[in-house]
Amino acid sequence: MNVLFATPECAPLVKTGGLGDVSAALPPALRAIGIDARVLMPGYPAVLAGTNGAAELGRFDVFGHEIRLLDARLPGDVPLIVVDSASLYQRRGGPYQSDDGNDWEDNALRFGVLSKVAAVLGAMNCPLAWRPDIVHCNDWPTALAPAFLRYAPGRHAASVTTIHNLAFQGIFEHAQTRRLDLPPESFGLAGLEFYGRVSFLKGGLVYADAINTVSPTYAREIQTEELGFGLEGVLQMRRDVLFGVLNGIDTAMWDPRTDAHIPARYDENSLDRKADNKRALKQRVGLGGEIDRPLLAMVTRLTHQKGIDLVVEAAEAIFAMGAQLMVIGTGDRDLVGRLHAMQAHHPHDVGLFIGFDESLAHLVEAGADLFLMPSRFEPCGMNQMYSQRYGTPPIVNATGGLVDTVTDPDWTPAGAHVPQPPTGFLMRQATPQALLETIRRAIATYRDAARWREMQRAGMAREFGWGPAAQAYRGIYERIGKPR
Numbered sequence: 001m002n003v004l005f006a007t008p009e010c011a012p013l014v015k016t017g018g019l020g021d022v023s024a025a026l027p028p029a030l031r032a033i034g035i036d037a038r039v040l041m042p043g044y045p046a047v048l049a050g051t052n053g054a055a056e057l058g059r060f061d062v063f064g065h066e067i068r069l070l071d072a073r074l075p076g077d078v079p080l081i082v083v084d085s086a087s088l089y090q091r092r093g094g095p096y097q098s099d100d101g102n103d104w105e106d107n108a109l110r111f112g113v114l115s116k117v118a119a120v121l122g123a124m125n126c127p128l129a130w131r132p133d134i135v136h137c138n139d140w141p142t143a144l145a146p147a148f149l150r151y152a153p154g155r156h157a158a159s160v161t162t163i164h165n166l167a168f169q170g171i172f173e174h175a176q177t178r179r180l181d182l183p184p185e186s187f188g189l190a191g192l193e194f195y196g197r198v199s200f201l202k203g204g205l206v207y208a209d210a211i212n213t214v215s216p217t218y219a220r221e222i223q224t225e226e227l228g229f230g231l232e233g234v235l236q237m238r239r240d241v242l243f244g245v246l247n248g249i250d251t252a253m254w255d256p257r258t259d260a261h262i263p264a265r266y267d268e269n270s271l272d273r274k275a276d277n278k279r280a281l282k283q284r285v286g287l288g289g290e291i292d293r294p295l296l297a298m299v300t301r302l303t304h305q306k307g308i309d310l311v312v313e314a315a316e317a318i319f320a321m322g323a324q325l326m327v328i329g330t331g332d333r334d335l336v337g338r339l340h341a342m343q344a345h346h347p348h349d350v351g352l353f354i355g356f357d358e359s360l361a362h363l364v365e366a367g368a369d370l371f372l373m374p375s376r377f378e379p380c381g382m383n384q385m386y387s388q389r390y391g392t393p394p395i396v397n398a399t400g401g402l403v404d405t406v407t408d409p410d411w412t413p414a415g416a417h418v419p420q421p422p423t424g425f426l427m428r429q430a431t432p433q434a435l436l437e438t439i440r441r442a443i444a445t446y447r448d449a450a451r452w453r454e455m456q457r458a459g460m461a462r463e464f465g466w467g468p469a470a471q472a473y474r475g476i477y478e479r480i481g482k483p484r
Contacts (some may be wrong), residue, residue: 001034001035001036001133001477001478001481002035002036002038002130002131002132002133002134003030003035003036003037003038003132003133003134003135003136003477004038004040004081004118004121004122004132004134004135004136004157005023005026005027005030005037005038005039005040005112005136005138006040006041006115006118006135006136006137006138006142006145007019007023007039007040007041007138007141007142008041008042008095008096008111008114008139008141008142009023009041009095009140010023010024010039010041010074010080011023011024012024012050012075012152013041013044013046013047013050013051013074014041014044014046014047014095016094016095016096016454017164017165017301017315018247018380018381018382019138019164019294020165020241021249021250021382021442022138022214022247023039023041023138024074024075024166024250025248025249025250025466026045026248026466026470026473027074027078027268028076028078029040029465029466029467029469029470030450030470030473030474031078031250032467032470033467033470033471033474035470035477037078037136037426038078038079038080038117038132038163039074039078039079039081040080040081040082040083040114040117040121041080041081041082041083041114042082042083042085042088042089042095042110042114043068043070043082043083043085043089043090044086044089044090044091044095045090045092045111046083046093047082048084048090051070051072051073051080051082053073054070054071054082054273055070055071056068056069056070056071057069057070057071057081057127057128058128059129060120060127061114062113062116062117062120063109063112063113063179063180063181064179065085065087065088065113065167066085067083067084067085067113067117068084068085069081069082069083069084069117069127069128070082070084072384073329080159081121083113083114083117083387085113086192088106088109088110088113089110090172091104095141096141098319101151101463106176107170107172108170108172108176108177108180108198108200109159109176109179109180111140111141111142111144111170111200111362112144112177112179112180112200114141114142115137115141115142115143115144115145115147115148115200116145116148116180116181117136118135118137118142118145118148119144119146119148119149119152119156120148121135121352122135122149122156122157122159123148123149123152123153123154123156123157124152124153124154124155124156125154127151131157132157132169133157133158133477133481134157134158134159134160134480134481135149135157135158135159135160136159136160136162136473137159137160137161137162137204137208138161138162138164138384139162139163139164139165139168139170139201140169140170140199140200140201140204141170141200142204143161143170143200143201143203143204144180144182144200144203144204145159145204145207146159146161146187146203146204146206146208146209147182147192147203147204147207148182149207150207151182151183151186158209158210158477158480159207159208159209159210159315159480160208160209160210160211160212160473160476160477160480161205161210161211161212161406162171162210162211162212162213162214163201163205163211163212163214163379164213164214164227164378164379164380165224166201166213166222166227166228166231166379167229167305167377168201169194169199169200169201169202169229169231170199170200170201171194171197171198171199171200172197172198172200173197173198174187174197176197176198177192177198181214184296186203189206189291190206191203191206192206194230194231195230200232201230201231205231205234205235205238206234206238206350206407208471209241209480210241210242210243210476210479210480211235211238211241211242211243212242212243212244212473212476213242213243213244213245213379213381214244214245214246214247214379214380214401215244215245215246215247215380215400215401215405216244216402216404217247217400217401217404218244218377218379218380218400218401219242219243219244220244221377221399221400222235222296223235223236223239223242227377231242241480243472243476245469245472245473246380246401246404246405246468246469246477247380247382247401247466248385248464248465248466248467248468248469249385249386249389249464249465249466249467250466251389251464251465253388254362254365254386254389255272255389256365256366256387256389256390256460258390259362259366260281261359261362261363262277262362262363262366262367263276263277263280263357264276264277264280264366265287266328266366266391267460268391268456268457268460268461271391271453271456271457274366274367274391274392275291277363277367277368278291278295278368278369279291279392280363280367281295281297281351281363281364281366281367281368282295282351282367283328284350284360284363285326285351285352285353286323286347287326287348287349287350287351289324289348289349293323293324293325294321294322294324294369294370294442294443294446295323295324295325295326295367295368295369295370296318296323296324296326296368296369296371296372296395296439297325297326297327297328297364297367297369297370297371297372297384297392298325298326298327298328298329298369298372298373299328299329299361299364299365300327300328300329300373300383301329301330301331302327302329302330302331302332302335302336302339302354303331303335303455304332304335304376305376305377305378306331306373306374306375306376307328307373307374307375307376307397307430307435308327308329308331308332308335308338308339309335309338310430310431310432310435311325311327311372311374311435312339312342313432314432314435314436314439315342315346315350317436318436318439319320319346319349321439321440321443322443323349323439323443324349324350324351325342325349325350325351326350326351326352326364326368327339327350327351327352327353328353328355328356328357328360328361328364329353329354330354330355331358336354337342338458339354340352341354364372365383365386365387365389365392366390366392368387368392369392369446370392370393370394370425370439370442370443370446371383371384371387371392371393371394371395371396372394372395373394373395373396373397373402374395374396374397374398374430374435375396375397375400375402375430376397376399376428376430377399377400378396378397378399378400378401378402379400379401380400380401380404380405381396381400381401381402384396384401384402384405384406384424385405385462385464387424387459388405388406388423388459388460388462388464389459389460389462389464390460391456391457391459391460392456392459393423393424393425393442393445393455393456393459394406394424394425395425395427395435395438395439395442396424396425396426396427397422397426397427397429397430397434398427398428398429402426403426405462405464406423406424406425406426407420407421407422407423407424408422408423408424408425408426409421409422410422410425410426410441421454421455421458422454422455422458423458423459423462424455424456424459425438425442425445426438473477
């Protein structure tokens with residue numbers, strides 16, 4: 001089976017969030033079980049620099065822009081098809097925004113072209129010798145591909161749309177989509193129309209042969225008004241082809257036994273070495289105090305979704321428990337300002353790094369005692385899995401993939417099976433009071449050495465690799481995989 005994995009980002013070349021990690025990890029996991037998965041992504045400057053000397057596969061015109069397809073390789077020898085167009089992708093800034101943080105004004109065209117190229121490769125007139133059976137689209141930047149395929153002449157590949165975060169939908173004015181060469185009927189209420197505008201992601205949900213999101217719980221949540229972001233009706237109508245496939249993590253990159261980013265490597269039988277990592281982490285961010293003070297840490301986007309405001313509002317009570325806080329991330333200016341103010345009032349209790357540093361992220365997982373993820377919603381999340389693997393029990397809100405990956409016998413939904421053994425702590429709701437209640441529970445466990453070791457070892461024994469996800473995707477592909 002041939003699968004074209006269309007994505008706007010892929011680590012290590014370009015990454016803004018979890019999608020970049022998924023795009024790097026899932027294709028090789030698919031190839032490991034016999035699926036010929038190849039990645040398609042835009043030729044941003046970092047991509048061209050990282051694939052220097054790539055051979056040209058072909059050229060064609062898309063909406064008035066000349067496109068070159070380049071044949072490259074990702075780490076792990078995964079084939080990469082680069083969509084090279086200087087006018088669309090070779091710009092300073094990120095994939096979606098300029099250096100000043102504003103969205104590119106022509107994003108509808110830029111990602112309409114990416115979607116169209118994915119559809120061309122999956123259609124009867126594919127210019128390559130290799131043709132996909134499945135076009136697997138990821139989030140709104142590739143979500144128009146199923147619409148283009150639906151209206152393509154002749155036989156074409158089947159399509160899957162994966163929702164990594166329903167909050168980001170690629171919504172544009174009609175005028176911004178005039179060049180995309182879709183028939184008028186596709187822009188109606190049963191197609192791309194979304195409250196008088198155009199939603200790329202809605203197109204992917206309406207026209208794809210299958211839809212999935214990145215955890216079973218999130219697949220249920222997005223069919224509700226609370227977390228459906230206006231698309232719950234569409235998802236309810238398509239629930240027969242909506243699946244929840246839990247993401248995995250790169251267990252080779254995130255392994256405390258071999259991690260080159262940490263000073264003291266360890267396993268479940270040498271957890272005392274975590275203290276050396278804690279000392280190194282505290283020294284790096286300028287935190288003093290006794291080594292046995294509980295250290296709570298976050299590595300996250302600084303947004304309302306992630307519950308940063310809850311941590312700030314609860315901070316005084318957290319410090320009163322004798323705990324310290326460490327936060328790494330970038331995001332909302334107001335939240336950054338509130339974190340700086342918190343640090344100014346408690347310089348000995350707060351470590352703050354505004355930015356992202358891969359080695360520091362690994363050191364946090366190895367050196368912190370508890371990892372905080374009080375997200376209001378979380379499609380899957382990866383840090384809670386990293387944390388368990390590093391013997392750093394997570395404190396998470398009971399939502400999305402956090403429920404699916406953290407076991408807490410002290411809190412389970414009504415009627416649910418009580419999981420054993422515990423690997424972390426679930427908040428009952430996303431409020432400062434619930435956060436404090438859960439932190440108190442966690443610190444009490446931390447003070448009980450025997451219970452703490454049991455929880456650490458239980459988390460480290462969990463299997464979070466990509467193998468089960470790859471098999472689940474194969475099941476979806478086989479269900480829809482005959483050419484249309």
